[in-house]
Amino acid sequence: MSERPHPTRSTPQLEQGRGSPINPPSRFERIVWEPDPEFAPEEGAVETVFFDDPTRQILSTNDSPDVPFKTSVNPYRGCEHGCSYCFARPTHEYLGYSAGLDFETRIMVKRNAPALLRSELASKRWEPQVVVMSGVTDPYQPIEKKLEITRGCLEVLAEARNPVGVITKNHLVTRDIDHLAELARLQAARVFLSITTLDPALANRMEPRASTPEKRLEAVRKLTDAGIPVGVMVAPVVPGITDHEMPSILEAAAAAGASSAGFVILRLPWSVGPVFEAWLDVHFPDRKEKVLNRVRSMRDGKLYDSRWKHRQRGEGVFAEQIGALFRTSVRRFGLDRPETPWSTAAFRKPPGDQLSLFGG
Numbered sequence: 001m002s003e004r005p006h007p008t009r010s011t012p013q014l015e016q017g018r019g020s021p022i023n024p025p026s027r028f029e030r031i032v033w034e035p036d037p038e039f040a041p042e043e044g045a046v047e048t049v050f051f052d053d054p055t056r057q058i059l060s061t062n063d064s065p066d067v068p069f070k071t072s073v074n075p076y077r078g079c080e081h082g083c084s085y086c087f088a089r090p091t092h093e094y095l096g097y098s099a100g101l102d103f104e105t106r107i108m109v110k111r112n113a114p115a116l117l118r119s120e121l122a123s124k125r126w127e128p129q130v131v132v133m134s135g136v137t138d139p140y141q142p143i144e145k146k147l148e149i150t151r152g153c154l155e156v157l158a159e160a161r162n163p164v165g166v167i168t169k170n171h172l173v174t175r176d177i178d179h180l181a182e183l184a185r186l187q188a189a190r191v192f193l194s195i196t197t198l199d200p201a202l203a204n205r206m207e208p209r210a211s212t213p214e215k216r217l218e219a220v221r222k223l224t225d226a227g228i229p230v231g232v233m234v235a236p237v238v239p240g241i242t243d244h245e246m247p248s249i250l251e252a253a254a255a256a257g258a259s260s261a262g263f264v265i266l267r268l269p270w271s272v273g274p275v276f277e278a279w280l281d282v283h284f285p286d287r288k289e290k291v292l293n294r295v296r297s298m299r300d301g302k303l304y305d306s307r308w309k310h311r312q313r314g315e316g317v318f319a320e321q322i323g324a325l326f327r328t329s330v331r332r333f334g335l336d337r338p339e340t341p342w343s344t345a346a347f348r349k350p351p352g353d354q355l356s357l358f359g360g
Contacts, residue, residue, distance in 0.1 A: 019082030224257030
């Protein structure tokens with residue numbers, strides 16, 4: 001990237017509407033820009049900048065036993081929602097950016113995603129299967145309202161009648177009820193709303209540019225009323241800050257019409273750890289050590305344990321207590337109903353487009 005990076009911040013300093021108080025250097029960069037405070041002008045508000053991502057392949061695959069899907073589409077790299085705990089932050093370092101403020105203000109957009117997806121689904125190699133949007137960064141972050149890249153992908157999936165699962169924390173998903181309901185009638189669509197807390201003030205600090213908890217619950221109701229199966233993810237569960245809310249979140253989700261639920265314990269891989277610690281310094285300095293010590297108690301004494309089957313749920317007494325609370329609450333509020341299996345029976349290959357002329 002030729003763009004001059006944001007300066008590295010050693011002292012937590014939170015900008016209005018942003019999640020990360022710091023902008024640590026990428027672990028892959030050898031040179032770090034540090035402005036001289038004697039000569040540099042005072043830093044103003046950081047604006048979000050969007051870059052076109054020239055990717056030529058839109059489908060990503062994984063073999064992780066921790067996630068229930070193999071294939072996904074990620075229309076955006078980076079996320080303006082600004083969640084300090086986001087496990088995807090380190091992916092920005094592969095672009096030469098920081099996992100801190102850069103992650104939420106330097107966004108890569110894949111404008112050609114719908115055309116690329118159409119070409120993939122039209123290929124002789126494609127075998128119909130669930131495609132998840134997005135699995136990494138949120139497909140309904142604020143810029144989606146203008147660009148409609150996610151909507152374009154859903155239009156292609158609906159035309160092909162290919163199953164899709166959507167994971168988001170944004171009410172904007174309700175805009176696309178038409179495509180999702182069409183697929184749901186074919187047992188080919190599900191939406192999962194992520195709800196971390198029901199406290200709007202806390203949500204504003206944790207997820208400054210995401211929809212409020214009230215709007216997410218409203219989305220659950222609208223999607224359910226349209227016949228679209230909806231699940232709720234209590235994710236992440238932040239020990240010492242949000243863990244006590246699990247029963248109330250699941251109760252509210254069930255009342256709004258959700259039929260299933262899941263949870264993920266706070267994950268702090270790589271550079272997410274320093275970003276989240278800086279966030280605690282700003283918002284919960286009195287609880288910082290308590291939160292981090294509880295995380296370590298579930299991660300074999302570390303802030304992160306990357307082992308499969310451990311990284312999502314943790315281990316130890318505290319992790320077992322959270323798991324037991326989740327299972328009890330799910331049974332209590334009827335969120336353990338059997339899910340209707342996905343169906344690919346109605347799949348039909350969409351007509352190709354200009355990309356196929358170039359081997360796209």
